[in-house]
Structure formats: structure tokens, C-alpha cells
Amino acid sequence: MSEETESYDLLFLRLKAGDEQAYKEIYEKFSKLLFQAAYNKVRDKVVAEDIVQNIFISIWEKREELMVRDARHYLMGSLKYAVINYIRSQVMENKYLAFSKNNSGGEEEIFSMIEVNDLSAIIEKGISSLPDKTQEIFRLSRFGHQSTKNISTDLKISEKTVEYHITRSIKFIRAYLKHYYLFL
Template identity: 30%
Template sequence: MRTYTHYTNQELLTGLQQGDRMAFTEIYNRYWKKIYIIAYNRMCDGAQSEDIAQEVFASLWANRGYVQIETLENYLATAAKYLVLTAIRKKTLSRNYGQRLKNSTVSQLTPESTFQNKQILQLLELEIEKLPEKCKLIFKYSRNEGMATKQIAAKLHITPKTVDNQIHKALKILKLASRSFMQFILLLFI
């Protein structure tokens, strides 16, 4: 069995592009901690930093055949920084949305809007029940139980990327469905 610890980054990249799993494993072992630290220095969240590091390497493997990498360490660090920025942007948007929601007062609710909100929630629950079984289960774990991606992945013995894909799929389906029943509800109140 060949030992990859003495390979240069260029030799490892060549092996990676040819689908050599051992070359990928050596890249992972060599750079995982550095990528984790890059993410952690910006996120200050161990679990999220692990997710980002895993996503960097999952992407590297998935795109191994057609990505052109000149300097491996720079490529991985840049990928991590982009994922960190995306995570920060999502967190900021979520925080801003939560703040706006918190600032809206309950006294603004009228009987009509309360009724409309109940109807929307009922229709939404019906749409959730129509989701494919695996997708519905993952979505409910995420939404109802507040489980993190890694927790869901561990519980269902799947990858975190699969969890993210299933949640994205559920949200896409629900978004499309919500358009149709929002039009229906608007017609009720016109």
C-alpha cells in the first residue's frame, strides 16, 4: 500500500482528479484542521465550523474532475471563507427577520387576520403531509424539534448535505404550494 504522507500537494491533486480516494483522504487529513480553524475564527461556533469544513471537502470531492486548482491550501481557505460569509449572511437575515417579527405587536391582529393565519397554517400543514416521506421527516425534525443539520444526519444515518438538500426541497415545494393557497385566501377576503 502506498503512503501518501510524503506526496506533494500537486501529486495529491493529480490523484484527486483521477478519483484516488487515498489522495483525497491525505488532503483531508492534511488540511481539515486548518479549514476548521479558519471557519471557527470567524464563526466562533464549533458545530457550524465543523459543518463548513465538511462542506469544503465534500465539494472538493464532488468537483474533483473539473475544478482547476493551482494552490491547494489557498483554494480550500477561499472555499471556507465563502461558506463562512454565506453562513453569516443567512444568520444575519434570520436574526433581522426574527427582530422584525418580535417588534410587530400582537395588538395589530384583527379577527380576520387571525382567521386568515389559522387557515394558512392549516393549508401549510396539509402541504407538509404531502411531502415525500423522507423529506417530510427531515423537515419536521428541523422545524418542529429544532434539530440541527448534523443531529438529523446522525439520527437518520445520512450526510448533512442530504439533510440540507431535503430541507431545501421541502421549502421549495411549500413555497410553490403557498402561492396557490395564498391566492385562494385572497379571493376569500376580496
């Protein structure tokens, strides 16, 4: 591990303790890199800035729970999921607009589309309430379509640990959805 990587990791440890100066240093060291990577993906300056700002807001809000082993890897992973979520929301919005153009007046279809969006939001809320590591592994597996072996290699954990987190997250989400189904 390089000295630079160790110093970044120490910054995250200081941040976890509530050190605002560490937060500012992390922002100064990584915000431009994250912005450039976001801009390369979304090709919109305002959206890229929003994505980066939301990542740093989330880091500050979740600072006490953060378990960061590799700062750069953590931040780039956060960016990856933020970009995926942005693109997913744009795709859904475009599908809805195209659907509503082609089916204006079809109330049943519109309600069905709303129900699908609501279900997606409920699932996303359930995933977001998982512990960070479980959430990351679940997203890599289910949304990133990565194999257990690839996730294990990327995160430097055993395949059994990856399987445990995936199983745990699926059970949790099923129970979470059952709770909503009973509520509705």
C-alpha cells in the same frame, strides 16, 4: 514553488482522477487548519465542523471539474466563502426574527421579506452555476468588494481576464434572472 506546495497540487490532480486516497490525504493535511480558521471566525465548534465538512463534500462532488493551482489558497478561499455564506444566512435569519417580532401580523411585510429571501436564493443559485473561476472572481468583486487590480494580483491573472469574468457573470446572472422573472 515549494516541494510541499507541489505535492499538494499533485494530490489535487490525483483527486481529479477519482483517487480516494488523495482525497483522504488532502483531508488529513488540511482539515485541522480549516477547522481552526473557521472556528476563529464563527466561534462555534459545531458550525465550524459543518463548514469544513461541507467544503470537503463539495470538493469530492466537484473533483472532476476542479482546477486547483495552489491547494492552500483554493481551500482557504473556499473556507472564506463558506464562512461568508454562513454569516450572511445568520444575518438574514436575525433580521427576519427581529422583523417578525416587531411586525407580527403584517402579512404584506412578511411576504415582501420572503420575496427578498427567494430572490437572494435565486441569485445565489445562478452564481453557483457559473464556472468555478468566474464564480470566484465575481464573488471577490461583488461580495468581497475587491478591485479588478487586487483580484488580478491575488489570482495572478491579467486585469482584462478579471474584467472578462465579471462581465460574463453579470450577463449570465441577468439572463438567469430574466428567465426566472418570465417563469414567475
